[in-house]
Each structure stands twice: as structure tokens, then as C-alpha cells.
Amino acid sequence: MGKIYCLMGKSASGKDTIYNRLLAMEELQLRRVVPYTTRPIRSGETEGESYFFCSEERVAEFEREGKIIELRAYDTMYGVWKYFTADDGQIVLAESDYLMIGTLEAYEQIRAYFGAEHVCPIYVEVDDGVRLQRALERERSQEQPKYAEMCRRFLADEQDFSEENLKKAEITKHFLNKDLDQVTQEIASYIDNKY
Numbered sequence: 430m431g432k433i434y435c436l437m438g439k440s441a442s443g444k445d446t447i448y449n450r451l452l453a454m455e456e457l458q459l460r461r462v463v464p465y466t467t468r469p470i471r472s473g474e475t476e477g478e479s480y481f482f483c484s485e486e487r488v489a490e491f492e493r494e495g496k497i498i499e500l501r502a503y504d505t506m507y508g509v510w511k512y513f514t515a516d517d518g519q520i521v522l523a524e525s526d527y528l529m530i531g532t533l534e535a536y537e538q539i540r541a542y543f544g545a546e547h548v549c550p551i552y553v554e555v556d557d558g559v560r561l562q563r564a565l566e567r568e569r570s571q572e573q574p575k576y577a578e579m580c581r582r583f584l585a586d587e588q589d590f591s592e593e594n595l596k597k598a599e600i601t602k603h604f605l606n607k608d609l610d611q612v613t614q615e616i617a618s619y620i621d622n623k624y
């Protein structure tokens with residue numbers, strides 16, 4: 430049976446970047462799990478790549494069908510944005526290993542849904558000052574930078590990824606994203622050894 434590797438970390442810790450690098454490593458044979466969100470698409474994003482962008486009506490439909498594995502709702506500067514993983518046929522553990530990006534909450538719910546033996550956490554961290562700088566540079570490059578939302582996320586992450594919450598989720602291993610090549614290789618070796 431396959432495993433689901435759940436890549437987690439605070440905002441701008443490098444999850445998307447590392448995720449794409451790991452998926453590109455053919456030897457790992459990882460399949461992506463694309464989550465859904467109701468947040469507006471950002472410039473540079475493509476439908477079905479990082480997310481399936483959907484309406485509130487679509488969320489309600491998934492709910493009626495009992496197909497929501499886990500859902501998070503955040504009261505952002507622009508209203509409530511939902512993020513969720515759906516039982517839409519993407520995950521077949523008998524066939525493959527999977528890589529997904531999540532939060533601590535998502536990881537815990539996915540672990541409860543598929544069983545702890547099938548779900549492996551990969552927690553990425555970066556020094557806060559460096560992370561804020563990377564977040565700001567990324568935001569500046571957007572057509573319409575959302576600085577207030579960036580700050581909200583930075584502060585929310587402090588709570589959501591507190592030492593206490595990491596401990597509660599039994600996450601002890603941290604991968605430091607200082608050098609992208611190095612951290613990607615460390616995670617790839619970790620996955621390759623089938624943790």
C-alpha cells in the first residue's frame with residue numbers, strides 16, 4: 430500500500446517550490462494530490478496545478494455528496510476562503526505514493542481518514558526574518574499585492590504552527606529550507622527510505 434506525504438510549513442516556507450521539485454524527481458514516483466480552494470486565483474497560477482479553484486456552490490455540492498476529506502476556512506482580509514481535500518478519486522493507495530501540501534489541521538484529518546500508517550508528515554521551516562522577506566518579495570511580484578493578507582498569514586502561522594500544536598500532531602522532524610537544493614535532497618532521501 431502507498432503512502433501520502435504531507436508537506437507542511439508556515440507561509441512562504443517554500444512548500445510549493447519543494448513540492449514541484451519533488452514531483453519532478455521521477456525516481457520518487459510521487460503523484461500529486463490537488464486540493465480545492467475558494468480563494469481567487471493569483472497571477473501565475475494555473476487551474477488544476479496548485480489548486481482546483483471553485484465556488485461556494487461547488488463546496489456545498491461536495492458536502493452533500495459526503496466527499497470532503499478535510500476542510501479549512503480562514504477569515505481573511507477579503508472574506509472567508511476555504512481550502513479542502515476531496516475524495517474525488519485522486520488518491521488510490523493501492524496504486525501509488527502521493528505528495529500533497531497541507532496544514533497541521535489538514536494533516537491530522539487526513540491521518541484520521543486514511544490511517545496513520547499511510548500518512549507521513551514533512552515539516553519545512555525557515556528562519557522567520559528570511560521567510561518574511563521571501564513572502565514580501567513574492568507579494569511584490571504580484572499584479573495586485575495583498576500586503577495586509579500577507580501579514581495576517583504571518584501572524585496566524587505563529588499560532589497555527591506553535592511548538593505546542595506541532596507536538597500535539599507528533600511532528601518532531603523539521604527540514605530547514607535554507608538552501609533549496611539541499612533541503613529537496615534531504616526530503617527526497619527521507620521519502621526514498623519509505624518513512
Ligand SMILES: Nc1ncnc2c1ncn2[C@@H]1O[C@H](COP(=O)(O)OP(=O)(O)OP(=O)(O)O)[C@@H](O)[C@H]1O
Pocket residue numbers: 438439440441442443444445446447563564566567606607608609
Ligand atoms: N531556499 C530558498 N531560497 C530562496 N528563496 C526561496 C527558497 N525557498 C523558497 N524560496 C522562495 O520563497 C518564496 C515562497 O516560497 P513558496 O511559494 O514555495 O512557499 P509556500 O510555503 O508554498 O508559501 P504559501 O504557503 O504562502 O503559498 C517563493 O518566492 C520562492 O521562490
Ligand SMILES: Nc1nc2c(ncn2[C@@H]2O[C@H](COP(=O)(O)O)[C@@H](O)[C@H]2O)c(=O)[nH]1
Pocket residue numbers: 468501503512530531532581582585586589590
Ligand atoms: N495555518 C494557516 N494556514 C492558512 C491560513 N490561511 C491560509 N492557510 C493555508 O495556507 C496554504 C496556502 O495558502 P495559499 O492561499 O497561499 O495558497 C493553504 O493550505 C491554506 O490552508 C491561516 O490563516 N492559517
